[in-house]
Each structure stands twice: as structure tokens, then as C-alpha cells.
Amino acid sequence: MTLAQPLTPVRWILIPALQVIVATWLFTMPYRVFGLQPPEPVFAMVTAFAWAVIRPSVLAPFCLLLMGIGMDLIWGSPLGLWAVSLLVSYGAVLLVRNILIGQQLPILWLAFGVACALAELLGVLITQLVSHTTPRALGVVSQWGVTLAVYPWSHRLIERFDDADVRFR
């Protein structure tokens, strides 16, 4: 019996996208834990990284665009900030995809960290451009850190689907 599963868009794009949206939404709940605000990781980076590593796709960029716009609407950030940040990170990972395929977990985690840093850096640049002000570096670094912590989710997605399409191995 084989574990290989067909790479249908619903399985590797739609369902993870919905999971990301629900997770993002859950973390906007107005509550505090012991007087501290909970972190706000960029869950969409999970899919932006995994989709680029699994295989190139026509659907994935548009899905990321919609997810980015959704994040901007939920978080109240400038419309397009996260869409552009996610898409640029996705494109960058897609460019170095051949190097990343088949790498071990630490290397992929490091690459995920670089992709997240790129997205955060773009966020800073866009904020500087649109609002003429610089966000606090500590806030940016802390968001990058908590996003880095959700990499196992992305890795699980990669492990599940990276062998599904033999044309891109």
C-alpha cells in the first residue's frame, strides 16, 4: 500500500489556507494571559514557504494575495502590505527552490527564518513608505521570532506533499 496522495489543489492549497486564516483569526481575540498580550505570528508564512518548496503553482500566488488582503483587513494594516510581503517571500523561495529540495529540517528551518525576515523587512519598508515612520525594531523582531516557532507546521506540509508531483522533484 502506498502513502502517495494526488496533489489536488484542495488538499495542498485550499485546506492549509483555511487553516491559516482560522489560526490568524483566533489570535486576534482580545484577551491577555497574566496581563500580557499574546503574540501575533504571521501564520501565512507557513503556506508561503511550503507552497514554494512543494512545487510552482498558478493558484498559490493568487491564494497568497487573497490571504494577505484578508490579513490586512483583519489586522487593520495598510491594504496590500501583507499581500506584497508574502508574495515577495514566496517568489524568493521559489527562486532558490532547487537548493532547498531534499534538505534536512535545520536547513529548511533556517531558510524559513530568512524568508520570514524578508517579509518583515518588506513590512518595515512599506510602512516607512506609506506612513513615513519606522516601526519599533523590537516588535518586528518579536513577531519574526514567534513566526519562526510555527515552522514545524510548514515542514509537515512539505513532507506530506513534496513527493506528490514527480515532475518537480
Next chain:
Amino acid sequence: MALRDSPFNEMRLPLLLSAAVALIIALVVGVTMLFSDRRETIQTQAYGVTRTMGDHVVAPVSSWITAPSRWVQNGVNAVQQYFFAVSENRRLRAELTVARTWRTTAIALQDTNERYRALLGLKVNPPIPMVSGLAVADSRGPFANSRLVNVGSEKKVEVGNPVLNENGLVGRVVGVAEGVSRVLLLTDVTSRTPVLLDRTDSRAILAGDGGPNPRLDYMRGPDPVKENDLVLTSGDGGVLPRGIPVGHAVKGLDGRWRVVLSADDGAIDYVRILLFKDFRQLANTPRLSELPAPPPTAPAPSSVTSAPVARPVASPEAQSPLSPTLAKPVERAVQQAKPSATASVTKPPPLKPSAPKPTLARPVAVSKPAAVPQAAPPSDAGDIPH
């Protein structure tokens, strides 16, 4: 013709190329959206249809998602209240003792204040109505700090209205739709709030940077601020009323003065929205723009064609209902100024027909109504929503 018989069947674009094209198209759409967004403006129209629709969808779903956490929190609070009732009682008794002494002071101060107001004929801010709302979503990233509140245009909430909790200022409304408002927090990277330091009365701008403690910018003077100085809204610009507590000044690790927000000590979920409008918005603008009625025309020589316009300047009391306390110093100043004017001018300037007078007449007509609200009849109070 079946699809497989189509001539286009033979034309297969490589997937990598089509993926790159899709990525570029998506990027172009994203960049276009980014540069067409006008989030930071205060105009209602600038909030945009997309955001209004988005808030419409986000608010009810967030409210539904957060319901279980609210139930859990209420349950935990109930248990805490039950188990910590005795210590809470002790704390409240101590607070009550302090509050009683403050009440006596407050009554005395209120009495003094009222007497001063009566003496000066001062017109103070009208009572500001407010509505309470429940925060259903809270974003706290480095690029946006805002909350969605479940009250909107149906409760007459408007863009620019200040938002408070029981301890102090939280932010201001930047977007309103039916049943939902978006509140820009003081910590947001685009938030700029005019504040004053209570001890020195010096002004500053509270600038958010995405962190929990916004910084104080544009302070003037050698030592305008000290550790733990109380920071209040200054009311400059008219968007926020004066005197709302904001927080306490502290020196940040980066050497800049920052503010520990009072609102952080309070509840995060329930907020109050002040339906505040500054006096320029409250004033009956059409009435203020009305030109004063011209005096009854009497048979006059043809050289005094612009006299009706110039008259209000010559006799302000006749047209503007200045209070006696204000009018008398003006009259005295005019009398004092008269001899020196006549002494310096040996020959009165000849009357010029009409060239300079129309230029004088317009400022008089415009600046004149500015005195009206000072001594406005009681009917003006009808313009202020209570």
C-alpha cells in the same frame, strides 16, 4: 467541437513560466492596492469600501469566535471573586477611605471652579455623550495596532471620536460602518496624539511605534518632563477633548521619553466611545456665516458708499454682543489710542472713493461672527447634542 480537438490543445505553457506570470500579476495587484490605500487620513470617505465591507464581515465572525473565550473569562472572574472576596473587601475599604477625603476636596474645588466660571462668564465644554462597545478583535503586531468594536454608525459613532476605557485614552475611531468601528490604538505606528504634561503644561506629540509604550516627540523647553509626570490630552487640533488621562512619562531604554499608558491597566474588551465634536463642528456654521444685517439706510452723501460695511469696525458694541467685562477694556484701549493717533497724523488722509474699502469689508464680515458664540443666546445650546 470537443476540447481535445481544439488547436489550443497543442499549446502547453510550461508550468514554471505560468507560475511566474501568476506571481507577477498577483504582485502588481498587491502593489496597486497598497498605493491606493489611504488609511491614515481622517476623512470618512478615505476609509474605503473594501475596509468597510471587510469590517462588516470580520466583526460578527470575530464576535462569534471570541464568545467562548469571553465565557471562560467570565467564569474565571466569577470563581476569583468568590475566593478572593475577603481580600477584595479589604482593598475596597482602604480605597473608600482615600476616596472620601478626595471627595471633600473635590466638592470644595468644584465650588471654587463654578464661582470662577460665573465671574469670568466662561463657556465650558458641553457634556459629551458616549456609547459603550465590546472589542471583538485586537491586532497587536508591529505594523498595525487596532481594535474592532461592535458599535458603529447606528449609535452615531463618527471618525475621529476618542475611545477610552475606565483608566484612560485607548485611541480614536478611524473607520465606521453599520454595527462596527475600527479603533486606531495609541500604540499604532501611524498614531499621533497631541498631549500635554500636567506638571509643566508643556505640549508634546505622542507618537506610536508599534510597541507598548509610545514616545513623546516635539517637546520644547529645557526640562519639560520628569519621571512619572502625568500626561493628558491637550485638545490641540480639536480632535480630542482636553484633559483625558493618557499615562505617565518614563525614560525608555533608548533614552527617549515614553508613556506608560493608563489604559493598559484596564479591561481590554469593553471600551467607551466619546461622541465628541469640537466647537467648530458644534457651532451653527450657516448662522455664523451670515452677514450682519445692514443698518437702516439714511439719505447720505454719495462719497460714503461703503459706510454700512465700515460701521461695524467703528462701533463694535452696536453689532457684537460682547460682554461688558470684555467690551470695556476694548473701549478703554480705543480711547487711549485715539489721542496718539490724532497727534501723529497732522492731516487726515483724504477719503478715497472705493478701492481699499472692499478689501477691508470682507475680513470684517468674516471675523465678526467669531464673537457670536462667546455671548451666544441660549438657543445655541440646541446645537449641542446631549
